[in-house]
Amino acid sequence: MPKFAILRVEKIKSFGELRARGKHNRRDTERGVEHCDPAKPPISLHKRPEATPEAAWDARAAKAGLDRAGVRKNGVVAIEWLATASPEWFEGKTPKQVKAWALDSLAHIEKEAGGPQNVLAAHLHWDESTPHIQVLTIPLVVKMNRGKAERRLSAKDLIGGHRDRLVQLQDDYHSAVEHHGLDRGLPRKETGEKNKPPAVWRREQRLATEAAHKAAEQAQQDTATAAALKEEAAAAAERAALLHSKNREAAKTLTAATKAASLIKEPSVAAAIRTTQEQR
8 A cells, every 4th residue: 555755835924823833833732732642742853042933033034134024914934844644654663763754854844945044943743643743944045136145035935836836845755755665645636636734734633533532432432331231131141040040940849739739639649648637
């Protein structure tokens, strides 16, 4: 069965959303992580001195001579990348193998994002039904203007706005991780599916996990009900056996009484009984 390499991208258009994504990826929130296993905290794959993606954004932008005031209205302030694989690929994989895939995925995303310096945060999540990494980057690019290099924010230059660029992203990601035994998914023109942003993918994963938990709970309830019914059936069988035994004893007694009554009616027995009574 094919095991596909999967890459999702999504534009983030506000610092409030960037802050929310950072909290979610760090599991530093109570909303939207109810389905996650707290015994498996996220693994940070990219170390920065800043504590949050928005602080890292400010630091990176400052080095490029930019700040938040320079972001145009509805402009893209960050990009979220989500890399994962078919659930079947993770079956039987050791933590070392999963981390090797995660680091190769991160290295590829760093290249697509313009370099590791543009990565704001990166986490490996293995607390959901399908392990995946989520990477937040600043869409900082260098553009030549009249022979002079200028740094600006441009998500379009990185992930494009055309479907062919999204197809190319999938092709390039597959090339980067195919040595892990991953296949290229079917092109969108063949499946008719649209690119799923990370938020949509996460929601689908959450719903799938919740459905699995409900199914497991229902299975436990069904098992408990079956056990109770089996125990009740065993008790009923024991009661039936006891009643059957009592009925057999009663039948034997009735048979003996019937035989005795028949003997009493015999002339010779009746005469013997009268003689015994007269002798008394």
